[in-house]
Amino acid sequence: MRHGLPRMAATALPAAHRTLGADRGLVIISQARYVALPDEARVQVTMDARATSYTPNSGSTIYYYPAAVFDVQPGIARLSAGSGSTGLGVTILNATADYTEIKVTFARRVFYRQTYPFQVTFDLPDPGGLPNRNLRIGKSIVAFPVWAFGSAGEPGSSVQVVLPTGFTPSIQGDQMAITAGSGGEVVLSANTIPDPTAFFAYLSADRPGAFVTTEFSVPVRGASATVDVRAWDDDPDWAARLKELMTNGLPTLADQIGLDWPVAGDLQVEEAAISRLGEYAGMYNDTNQTIQVRYDADGVVALHEAAHIWFNGNLFRDRWVLEAWAEFYGVQATTALGASGQAYDLTNDLLASKIPLNDWGALGTVDASTESYAYAASYHLATLIFARTDLAGLRSVWNAVHNGEMAYQPANPAGRAEAGRPIAFLAWQELLDLLEERTGANYDDLWAAWVVNQSQAPLIGERADARTKYDSVEADAGAWNLPSSLRLEMGAWRFDAATADLDAASAVLDERDRIAASATALDLTPPSNLKAAFEGADGLDAAKMEADQELALLAALKAADTRLGQPENPFELIGLLGADPQHDLDAARGDFEAGKLDAGQVATDEAVSIRDGAESAGQVRAAFGGVGVVVIGVGAFSAARIRRRRRAPAADRPEPPTDAPTDPPSEETEP
Numbered sequence: 078m079r080h081g082l083p084r085m086a087a088t089a090l091p092a093a094h095r096t097l098g099a100d101r102g103l104v105i106i107s108q109a110r111y112v113a114l115p116d117e118a119r120v121q122v123t124m125d126a127r128a129t130s131y132t133p134n135s136g137s138t139i140y141y142y143p144a145a146v147f148d149v150q151p152g153i154a155r156l157s158a159g160s161g162s163t164g165l166g167v168t169i170l171n172a173t174a175d176y177t178e179i180k181v182t183f184a185r186r187v188f189y190r191q192t193y194p195f196q197v198t199f200d201l202p203d204p205g206g207l208p209n210r211n212l213r214i215g216k217s218i219v220a221f222p223v224w225a226f227g228s229a230g231e232p233g234s235s236v237q238v239v240l241p242t243g244f245t246p247s248i249q250g251d252q253m254a255i256t257a258g259s260g261g262e263v264v265l266s267a268n269t270i271p272d273p274t275a276f277f278a279y280l281s282a283d284r285p286g287a288f289v290t291t292e293f294s295v296p297v298r299g300a301s302a303t304v305d306v307r308a309w310d311d312d313p314d315w316a317a318r319l320k321e322l323m324t325n326g327l328p329t330l331a332d333q334i335g336l337d338w339p340v341a342g343d344l345q346v347e348e349a350a351i352s353r354l355g356e357y358a359g360m361y362n363d364t365n366q367t368i369q370v371r372y373d374a375d376g377v378v379a380l381h382e383a384a385h386i387w388f389n390g391n392l393f394r395d396r397w398v399l400e401a402w403a404e405f406y407g408v409q410a411t412t413a414l415g416a417s418g419q420a421y422d423l424t425n426d427l428l429a430s431k432i433p434l435n436d437w438g439a440l441g442t443v444d445a446s447t448e449s450y451a452y453a454a455s456y457h458l459a460t461l462i463f464a465r466t467d468l469a470g471l472r473s474v475w476n477a478v479h480n481g482e483m484a485y486q487p488a489n490p491a492g493r494a495e496a497g498r499p500i501a502f503l504a505w506q507e508l509l510d511l512l513e514e515r516t517g518a519n520y521d522d523l524w525a526a527w528v529v530n531q532s533q534a535p536l537i538g539e540r541a542d543a544r545t546k547y548d549s550v551e552a553d554a555g556a557w558n559l560p561s562s563l564r565l566e567m568g569a570w571r572f573d574a575a576t577a578d579l580d581a582a583s584a585v586l587d588e589r590d591r592i593a594a595s596a597t598a599l600d601l602t603p604p605s606n607l608k609a610a611f612e613g614a615d616g617l618d619a620a621k622m623e624a625d626q627e628l629a630l631l632a633a634l635k636a637a638d639t640r641l642g643q644p645e646n647p648f649e650l651i652g653l654l655g656a657d658p659q660h661d662l663d664a665a666r667g668d669f670e671a672g673k674l675d676a677g678q679v680a681t682d683e684a685v686s687i688r689d690g691a692e693s694a695g696q697v698r699a700a701f702g703g704v705g706v707v708v709i710g711v712g713a714f715s716a717a718r719i720r721r722r723r724r725a726p727a728a729d730r731p732e733p734p735t736d737a738p739t740d741p742p743s744e745e746t747e748p
Contacts, residue, residue: 100717101131102188105143106233107226107273111201113219113240113282120201120214122149124226128183129192141186141729148176151224153199154213160184160195167197208315209373211279217309218350219244219374220281223253227273234273238265238280246282247351253278283350290732291316292343295324297331307347315348315372319379322416326380329410334387335472336479340366344386348372360387377418381407392478393504397434397528401455405463408456433530434458435505458527460522470516477511485564486508488551496564505529506570528731536570541577543572549581553586560611560620581617588624595631596669599638603627604672626674633681634669637662640688649688652695658687 107126132140151174156276158167158181163223166182187193201221203214212221219240240246240263246255253265257740263282270276289306294439295302304323308316320687322347331338345367349360358374358511359382386401393399395697404421411418430450437443463471476485482494484507498507505528512520525537547567551559559582566575589607596603607627610620641658661684668677 079456086434091166101231102228103145103451104129104131104228104231105145106190106228106231108235109224109226109237111221111223111236111238113212113214113221113238113244115216115219115241115284118203118214119154120212120219122199123155124197124202125194126196126226127194128187130189131188133189139188140686141188142183143186144180144182146170146178146180146536147226148178149197149199149226150212151175151177151222152201153177153205154202156197156199157323158195158197161194208318209375210303213373215309215350216284216311217286218281218283218312220279220350220373223278223280225267225270225273226277227270228274229274232269232271234270234276235268236266236270236276236278239263240282241284243284244282245284245350246280248278248280249351250278251276258313267552280350286310287311289316291320293320293324293598295327297328297335300379302327302338302340303343305343305345307345309348309372312348312372319346319348319370322376322379322414323383325414326376326383326416327386327415330384330387330406331378333406333409333468333472334384334475335468336387336475339391340386340701342366344368346370359390363389363391375413375418376411376416377404377407377420379407379590380410380416380418383407384410386474392475393508395435395504395508396439397437397455397458398504398508400452401459404450404452404456405459409468421456422459423450423453427453433533434528435533436530440690454527458523460525461527463663465520466512466516470512470518473515474511477515478507483561483564484514484568485547485559486514487558487561487564488554488559489556495561496566497561498568507568509569536572539572540570543575546576546579550583550586553583554611557586557589557608560612560617561614578617581621582611585611585617585620585624588621588628592624592627592631595628595635599631599666601631601634602670604670606672606674618723619742627669630665630674630677630681633678633685634662634665637665637685637688639682640685646692648699649691649694650695652691652693652696653687654698656687656691658684658691660684661687 083465083618105128106128107124110123110125112121112123123727128142128145130140130142132139132142151172156167156169156179158165160183163184165184168180169177170180171178181195183193185193200216201212203212204210213219214221223236223238225234225236235251239258242261242262242263246263246265248265249286249498251267253267256264256266258264265280267276268280287310289310290619291306291308293304293306295304304320304327306316306319306323308319309351323344327338343366345365346546347369349369349371350372357376359368359370361382363370363385366386367377368385370379370382381403384406385399388399388403388406390399408418408420427446427450430446432447432451434451434455435456437447443451476482477494479497480494481496483497486494505524509520509524512518521537521541525534529537544567547559562580563575563578563582566572566578585607589603592603592607604627607620607623608622613619641662658659661680665677665680665684666675668680
């Protein structure tokens with residue numbers, strides 16, 4: 078940028094007179110002509126000017142101007158001045174990095190209402206050196222600042238730029254008309270400029286020329302990456318610089334990001350100018366795997382574009398996410414390599430254009446100030462995220478995205494991470510979930526401050542409530558994993574559905590605990606059916622049905638155990654002759670532990686049915702068998718039933734005396 082604006086000033090003008098409002102002073106109108114000479118690495122500048130005095134005489138005092146002082150671009154050479162065939166004295170009063178102050182001495186005095194024509198010529202030579210220098214004149218690229226010269230606030234000055242045939246110009250700042258000259262040259266012009274001191278344009282023009290390709294291979298995480306650096310044939314320095322950056326930068330980026338080399342075939346790295354990139358210093362095209370880097374771009378720009386090899390639409394879709402992490406890793410790699418470069422800086426001026434990053438539009442649809450803010454804010458957000466984790470934590474996130482892993486994984490993993498991503502999904506949601514799930518830190522406040530727009534803001538609060546409930550239910554689940562369908566709902570930010578399922582899961586877990594307590598009381602081990610149903614793909618309704626059925630069978634088993642434990646009357650003993658309801662009940666208990674609930678219910682019902690029908694059966698048998706038979710049968714059958722009843726566990730059962738007979742015979746006789 079130049080220092081201030083070009084200015085014109087008179088010399089030998091009484092100081093007191095300069096304050097007169099009606100005095101326009103020495104007014105200079107000029108026609109500036111810039112001719113680019115790429116073969117000579119310079120721009121020839123000619124300024125044809127007319128100086129007119131508008132300072133009236135006052136009484137006996139006559140005013141005149143002997144010279145003019147004004148600014149031109151910095152770094153000029155071959156400065157000269159003249160008026161017609163008369164050479165004029167011209168000197169450099171001050172030379173800085175931003176401007177050159179010169180003085181032109183007229184061959185005669187310029188009095189009130191007199192006009193004096195003069196001409197100033199100088200060169201803008203390419204100084205060489207840094208690739209991002211403001212003035213660069215070569216066979217492939219011409220770039221330099223274009224100024225107008227004249228008095229402040231005075232209209233009428235003009236600017237013309239002439240480029241050789243074949244150059245494609247791009248203009249930043251004040252625009253200029255582009256036409257073709259009679260010899261095929263490219264002519265840019267701005268006529269009748271309202272205020273020459275306010276005019277500024279930066280011209281960049283490139284000409285398709287021969288590219289020199291440098292091909293080389295780079296080891297990247299066990300793969301061999303082939304890179305073709307395509308530089309203009311007159312810019313070997315750019316080729317050497319980009320080869321070094323790619324050779325060292327690609328492995329560094331891959332290691333920092335933690336993903337393998339994704340390019341199939343050769344990666345193209347091509348030198349470009351503003352005419353191809355517009356306002357951007359670099360661009361990566363994932364379709365043809367080509368990085369275009371502007372001729373004057375620094376290391377951060379080059380490695381930022383290289384980071385887009387990983388951070389592109391294949392990994393995320395949201396623009397701010399891609400730009401945030403491409404810039405972050407571009408800066409990280411540049412720093413690690415000790416290369417030069419400047420990261421985006423979120424200044425107060427840029428903050429004046431603040432928008433939610435989710436409202437950042439597509440390339441070419443956003444005004445310049447918003448675009449600049451969004452780039453800087455995205456990188457700023459990446460640094461805030463990084464402050465809460467580290468490179469390893471970020472690597473776990475990128476690998477999860479690359480592998481299509483669900484954000485919410487089982488609390489008790491049994492192997493590889495579960496995959497599954499909702500179809501209609503946005504990167505800003507997935508990134509927040511994965512960051513919090515994989516790094517263990519909270520970032521929702523950053524999303525509220527920088528990412529979401531007004532309509533999306535309530536989702537942050539809904540998400541926080543759902544996650545609190547999720548964490549509570551997951552803790553209650555213990556060794557059980559929450560269903561994948563529920564975890565997908567959380568990852569899809571379907572919080573109403575997820576909350577309803579969390580309530581259903583909590584109800585099933587409550588029944589699980591009731592099942593465990595009831596089973597323990599019956600000296601039983603619950604089957605694995607409920608866990609499988611709870612974690613399975615059939616939904617929590619299926620788990621609820623399983624829990625209800627298990628509870629129902631446990632209640633039936635308890636009731637059956639109670640019923641069979643009641644003492645038998647004589648008729649029941651006769652009715653149970655040849656029957657064994659305890660055997661059916663034991664089978665039902667085994668069915669429960671094996672998860673055969675239907676069979677267990679049938680066996681339980683059978684055991685109770687036999688016990689309930691024993692008295693009636695005994696009465697029928699007694700009626701047809703006679704009293705004597707009944708008495709003898711009662712004694713003998715009673716002993717048999719005592720032996721068949723289910724015994725207590727060995728630890729609770731008393732041992733019989735060693736000398737006692739195991740089964741004494743009955744001594745009763747018929748009366």
